[in-house]
Amino acid sequence: MRKKIVAGNWKMNMTKEEGQALISEVVNMAKDEVNSQVVMVLCPPFPHLGYAKKMFQSQANIFLGAQNCHEKTSGAYTGEVSASILKSFDVDYVILGHSERREYFQESDELLKLKVDQALANQLTPIFCCGESLAQRQAGSGFIEFVCGQITQSLFHLSSEQFAKVVIAYEPIWAIGTGLTATSAQAQEMHAALRKHIASQHGQKLADEISILYGGSAKPSNTPELFACPDVDGGLIGGASLKSRDFIDIAKSFKW
Template sequence: MRSKIVAGNWKMNLSQQEAKALCKEVNNMNIGSEIEVYIFPPMLYVSDCKAISTHVKVGAQNAYPKDTGAFTGEVSMWQLKEAGIEAVLIGHSERREYFNEDNALLKQKLDAALAHGIKPFFCCGEPLEIRQNGTFLEYVKKQLVESVFHLSAEDFSKVVLAYEPIWAIGTGQTASTEQAEEMHAAIRSWIEEQYGKEIAENSSVLYGGSCNPGNAQALFACENVDGGLIGGASLKAADFSVLVAEGTWTILN
């Protein structure tokens, strides 16, 4: 049975004290018994959050594929592992768009994370122009083929995928349940083609794109949506608590 996951990406927000306070609130939330909760704080705060968290897993928003070397400003997967960090975001649309991270680099990051036993949350998704011209399925499949589908079945089973319709991130727009389910079902079908039905059925695929307390229940009820990678709503304890509460998931099979 695949995991149900809610992950909060705090992006470049919060002071140290605000981050610690939010982490404490998240850690004390009423988390559903079958739900895994992750938070991805800014890099400066991951150690603080790791020290606080007992029920919530802490990840990093980014890391570099090389272990050591003259890469000023970067943090390696090896260093994350040394700090006890359990997961890392790879391929977020903002890293692709603002920092020009391409599929080849993301493949290296994915391999490095797995080599050091860090759980990758690999993000994929299409911009508005690709959605509008109707080639969004081909676009997302290419991202997976070029960065992810080289993995062995054993390694792939350790990856969480997150579909982010880029046109819905930070815009207030959200993919309809039909749009979300269409893409998630397609992703699962591609996994089955590559790795077989059992792995496809047990792979977690999250939705990310302006997911909030008002739409989460409908999105999470989609057959192939296994939770959410949450941005803005993860910065407000009251909002995030709704997403991780047992009630949000009562309509899941």
């Protein structure tokens, strides 16, 4: 069975005190309420990484994630953080290719390919983001091919053994922070297409084992329907991950 994953992307939010309070609440709620088979990943800003893991290391199904890493091993890159540094802080996952990184920092598919390689070389699990813009969606055709192309350009150089260690996150850019959400039918269509595309490169067995998450204004009111789709294996959660009650309720949205 594919891993069911709920990853919280805090983005550039939370002071140290706010972050500590949020983690404490999530850990306490998770112990009492969340099925132990649900993998929860908390992805705070870099400064939180030093203390975060210590706060939930006794909770076996909560993992630590980072929001980005640099494409080089080390060097004179002021303000950047390498995959090896993240690993030294016991980070487990790293988000790569988020639409905000692609848009605001001009991250290309080729650059993300190098970042994926760095993550895997340092035993980090990449949460690789892909998705289409509102204009591409409204054009009515070609948006599935575009998103599959992002997978091809950044991930299809990997061996099957390497690819099996990647988590995919489909995030329709038009639904991030806008309050808009893809319908369950739209999400399922894209997730199924991505799984079919992966199968074309690595075979159906591996494609069936890859977790593909949905990201885009996901919240407790819509995740039960989204997570019930056969090819949706969880969510990459933005705003709702900053509220412990919402994040835990999302983690409880799976039908077992």
